[in-house]
Amino acid sequence: MNLAIFLFAVVLTMFILFILWYKSRPKHLSYKEEILYGVLWKWSWKKDSVVNLWCYCPKCNNALVIDDTFSKNVQNLSDKSTYFVCKNCDSGGGVIKGGDRDYALVIVKREILKNAQNLKGN
Numbered sequence: 830m831n832l833a834i835f836l837f838a839v840v841l842t843m844f845i846l847f848i849l850w851y852k853s854r855p856k857h858l859s860y861k862e863e864i865l866y867g868v869l870w871k872w873s874w875k876k877d878s879v880v881n882l883w884c885y886c887p888k889c890n891n892a893l894v895i896d897d898t899f900s901k902n903v904q905n906l907s908d909k910s911t912y913f914v915c916k917n918c919d920s921g922g923g924v925i926k927g928g929d930r931d932y933a934l935v936i937v938k939r940e941i942l943k944n945a946q947n948l949k950g951n
């Protein structure tokens with residue numbers, strides 16, 4: 830057998846296997862960022878769980894600071910707000926109403942999982 834043809838067949842087979850593997854990957858694994866509540870969120874997947882979730886400035890891509898000090902002083906849950914502040918460009922900055930930092934992260938995670946579920950459905 831001609832060596833060149835043999836090598837070509839091997840490469841072609843590997844290429845087809847790669848395509849099949851890539852297409853069979855769960856779609857949500859490539860869903861790793863989204864703008865929610867006015868800020869850019871990035872995360873990784875560990876099986877079906879969202880890990881390393883953090884927020885970034887949609888303008889300069891800098892990691893944001895979460896400020897929920899205001900919510901600590903408020904007793905009424907509906908008055909609590911968590912702010913996302915960019916210390917780099919002073920712009921952007923989203924807000925999630927209804928709770929503190931932990932609440933905000935849970936809300937965002939829930940939104941991401943919901944979107945990921947929709948991706949799986951397609």
Ligand SMILES: [Zn+2]
Pocket residue numbers: 886887888889890891915916917918919920921
């Ligand atoms: Zn910024």
